[in-house]
Amino acid sequence: xxxxxxxxxxxxxxxxxxxxxxxxxxxxxxxxxxxxxxxxxxxxxxxxxxxxxxxxxxxxxxxxxxxxxxxxxxxxxxxxxxxxxxxxxxxxxxxxxxxxxxxxxxxxxxxxxxxxxxxxxxxxxxxxxxxxxxxxxxxxxxxxxxxxxxxxxxxxxxxxxxxxxxxxxxxxxxxxxxxxxxxxxxxxxxxxxxxxxxxxxxxxxxxxxxxxxxxxxxxxxxxxxxxxxxxxxxxxxxxxxxxxxxxxxxxxxxxxxxxxxxxxxxxxxxxxxxxxxxxxxxxxxxxxxxxxx
Amino acid sequence: xxxxxxxxxxxxxxxxxxxxxxxxxxxxxxxxxxxxxxxxxxxxxxxxxxxxxxxxxxxxxxxxxxxxxxxxxxxxxxxxxxxxxxxxxxxxxxxxxxxxxxxxxxxxxxxxxxxxxxxxxxxxxxxxxxxxxxxxxxxxxxxxxxxxxxxxxxxxxxxxxxxxxxxxxxxxxxxxxxxxxxxxxxxxxxxxxxxxxxxxxxxxxxxxxxxxxxxxxxxxxxxxxxxxxxx
Numbered sequence: 037x038x039x040x041x042x043x044x045x046x047x048x049x050x051x052x053x054x055x056x057x058x059x060x061x062x063x064x065x066x067x068x069x070x071x072x073x074x075x076x077x078x079x080x081x082x083x084x085x086x087x088x089x090x091x092x093x094x095x096x097x098x099x100x101x102x103x104x105x106x107x108x109x110x111x112x113x114x115x116x117x118x119x120x121x122x123x124x125x126x127x128x129x130x131x132x133x134x135x136x137x138x139x140x141x142x143x144x145x146x147x148x149x150x151x152x153x154x155x156x157x158x159x160x161x162x163x164x165x166x167x168x169x170x171x172x173x174x175x176x177x178x179x180x181x182x183x184x185x186x187x188x189x190x191x192x193x194x195x196x197x198x199x200x201x202x203x204x205x206x207x208x209x210x211x212x213x214x215x216x217x218x219x220x221x222x223x224x225x226x227x228x229x230x231x232x233x234x235x236x237x238x239x240x241x242x243x244x245x246x247x248x249x250x251x252x253x254x255x256x257x258x259x260x261x262x263x264x265x266x267x268x269x270x271x272x273x274x275x276x277x278x279x280x281x282x283x284x285x286x287x288x289x290x291x292x293x294x295x296x297x298x299x300x301x302x303x304x305x306x307x308x309x310x311x312x313x314x315x316x317x318x319x320x321x322x323x324x325x326x327x328x329x
Numbered sequence: 330x331x332x333x334x335x336x337x338x339x340x341x342x343x344x345x346x347x348x349x350x351x352x353x354x355x356x357x358x359x360x361x362x363x364x365x366x367x368x369x370x371x372x373x374x375x376x377x378x379x380x381x382x383x384x385x386x387x388x389x390x391x392x393x394x395x396x397x398x399x400x401x402x403x404x405x406x407x408x409x410x411x412x413x414x415x416x417x418x419x420x421x422x423x424x425x426x427x428x429x430x431x432x433x434x435x436x437x438x439x440x441x442x443x444x445x446x447x448x449x450x451x452x453x454x455x456x457x458x459x460x461x462x463x464x465x466x467x468x469x470x471x472x473x474x475x476x477x478x479x480x481x482x483x484x485x486x487x488x489x490x491x492x493x494x495x496x497x498x499x500x501x502x503x504x505x506x507x508x509x510x511x512x513x514x515x516x517x518x519x520x521x522x523x524x525x526x527x528x529x530x531x532x533x534x535x536x537x538x539x540x541x542x543x544x545x546x547x548x549x550x551x552x553x554x555x556x557x558x559x560x
Contacts, residue, residue: 065424068427076523082511095513098508098510099427100509114415214526217527218525221526239528242528270416270417271416272421
């Protein structure tokens with residue numbers, strides 16, 4: 037008797053699992069969006085992707101990784117659309133012909149955060165290079181993403197511009213290899229400094245003991261681009277889906293959602309829309325015919 | 330301290346208020362890990378019983394491999410399944426990566442050696458005379474396997490519990506092949522990782538409590554079955 041009951045339960049579970057799988061059939065092919073952890077950890081994507089799914093009936097699978105990994109996924113044709121912020125790597129990606137088109141979508145900025153006491157004196161520094169040199173010269177620890185993400189690339193570029201490599205001592209330069217959220221948490225717990233996009237920082241601030249210590253330098257601007265992966269990269273790249281989603285993300289509707297996102301909770305938007313028009317002939321909706329800016 | 334107590338009280342609110350995201354993650358966990366456990370049961374238990382009752386060259390090697398597989402690191406299983414399922418991989422055509430089915434596949438791979446290995450040792454630990462006796466009564470090989478498995482049903486249920494426990498608490502492979510997609514492959518463990526990195530500790534704690542409760546409930550059911558079988 038007991039075995040029978042158990043078998044019935046097992047059968048039910050198996051059927052339930054099968055039913056879930058079957059439901060996905062018949063829908064348009066899903067779109068794979070590879071993006072940075074900052075857009076997911078800040079909650080922006082939960083705001084701007086579901087309206088597209090509702091309107092188009094297409095599932096968007098969001099794979100949140102670093103920009104470097106997102107570009108690598110695109111390169112191998114494992115993703116259809118990329119939302120990334122690593123301009124130099126993106127240009128190389130486009131130059132190789134791996135992307136069909138690349139459009140600016142929005143920006144925010146990077147900030148240097150650290151313990152309020154600021155033992156390295158970053159706050160007093162006259163300029164960004166000086167701030168990094170102050171960090172380098174102090175005993176303070178720095179937490180790096182270390183994951184080839186856009187933020188990591190930016191951090192390495194900033195050290196280069198400051199004429200210093202990052203600290204070499206193992207206990208002073210910690211590479212997490214994780215997303216921005218986890219990296220901020222490590223910095224907070226260790227009383228260390230780190231470079232972060234403002235969006236992720238603001239959304240996590242209540243749980244962190246980190247202050248913004250340096251901000252506002254033009255070099256700290258963090259620009260996000262959309263890249264439609266070229267169908268040449270793999271046999272199963274969903275070009276139509278990627279173009280439709282890109283068009284939606286560059287539309288005025290999304291622009292308004294981006295501009296409003298975070299205003300209520302943080303008193304300021306986490307990302308500023310800065311949309312590059314989709315392009316001539318590619319915009320049958322006509323909602324963005326006039327060149328922007 | 331305040332963060333912890335606040336986290337727990339908010340977590341209780343989420344649980345008692347039947348937060349939809351929480352409910353969904355719990356239900357998905359049950360579906361995916363349940364399906365994986367069942368797959369591994371239907372493949373692993375017969376394999377384990379058969380292996381226990383047979384002798385052939387290379388058997389020791391195979392048993393050693395299965396025993397090693399019982400400690401298979403989930404991320405390695407995840408990596409293996411991910412490579413298989415890449416669009417450019419051998420099974421790319423099926424478009425299974427980042428679906429619940431991919432998670433069932435990876436979790437089955439994790440649970441399979443466990444269920445096989447424990448079933449094997451369950452049947453092997455039965456007294457040797459029993460087998461001789463059953464054979465002497467003229468049972469066919471299949472009847473022998475069935476009767477032996479029935480005799481070993483207590484440890485077989487333990488094998489099932491171990492398999493379920495391993496996959497329900499697993500996070501590495503689930504993240505790799507599932508992608509932690511909302512409304513699809515976000516299970517309790519992967520949601521905990523995400524909520525913690527978002528700094529939403531209350532949700533993370535709530536998810537953790539639900540995971541513990543779920544694992545406990547399933548084990549309670551199986552344990553009751555097992556202990557009832559004792560009398």
